[in-house]
Amino acid sequence: xxxxxxxxxxxxxxxxxxxxxxxxxxxxxxxxxxxxxxxxxxxxxxxxxxxxxxxxxxxxxxxxxxxxxxxxxxxxxxxxxxxxxxxxxxxxxxxxxxxxxxxxxxxxxxxxxxxxxxxxxxxxxxxxxxxxxxxxxx
Numbered sequence: 001x002x003x004x005x006x007x008x009x010x011x012x013x014x015x016x017x018x019x020x021x022x023x024x025x026x027x028x029x030x031x032x033x034x035x036x037x038x039x040x041x042x043x044x045x046x047x048x049x050x051x052x053x054x055x056x057x058x059x060x061x062x063x064x065x066x067x068x069x070x071x072x073x074x075x076x077x078x079x080x081x082x083x084x085x086x087x088x089x090x091x092x093x094x095x096x097x098x099x100x101x102x103x104x105x106x107x108x109x110x111x112x113x114x115x116x117x118x119x120x121x122x123x124x125x126x127x128x129x130x131x132x133x134x135x136x137x138x
Contacts, residue, residue, distance in 0.1 A: 004019065004021075004077060006019050006020055006073075009058065014060065015061075017059050017073065017077070018056070018058050019053060019056060019057040019058075019077065021055050023053045023077065024051065024052050025050070026050060026051075027045070027049045027050070027082065028098055029045065029098050029099065030048060032092065032095065033046055033047050033091075034085045034088075036084055036085065036090065039056050040056060040057065041057060041084055042056060042057055043057060043081040043085065045081075045082070045085055045090075045091060051078055051081060051082065053078070053081050057077070059076060059080040059081070060076075060080070061073055062075075062076045069112070071107055071111060072120070075107050075110065076103070079100070079102070079106075082102070083128075097125070097128070099128075100121060100124045100128055101121070103120070104117050104118070104120070107120065
């Protein structure tokens with residue numbers, strides 16, 4: 001697994017990761033492009049599925065039932081960037097299910113066991129299809 005370089009920061013009583021160097025992912029989300037230019041959320045998805053996450057991006061690691069192993073930290077960075085792109089309407093909401101599945105696939109690729117990766121995927125999928133969807137519609 002390729003490592004990512006980040007620091008831990010505290011914001012509003014929460015520990016976040018602050019990406020120290022640009023990172024790329026080859027996602028299965030193709031045919032769309034979008035970019036967020038805000039410093040703490042700067043990322044770009046290209047039509048070919050390449051997700052570029054810029055240094056300075058801040059994310060909350062694996063939320064909910066996740067244990068922040070190196071695999072979860074790396075997978076959650078890409079997942080959080082893709083979720084921000086869908087939350088802001090820069091790529092279609094229909095891509096959210098693919099982003100959730102990609103999170104699970106990355107966990108498998110990085111060696112996370114079957115039960116843990118499916119439990120974590122169920123958590124992000126449940127959030128996306130309930131609270132995430134509700135917030136989007138507000």
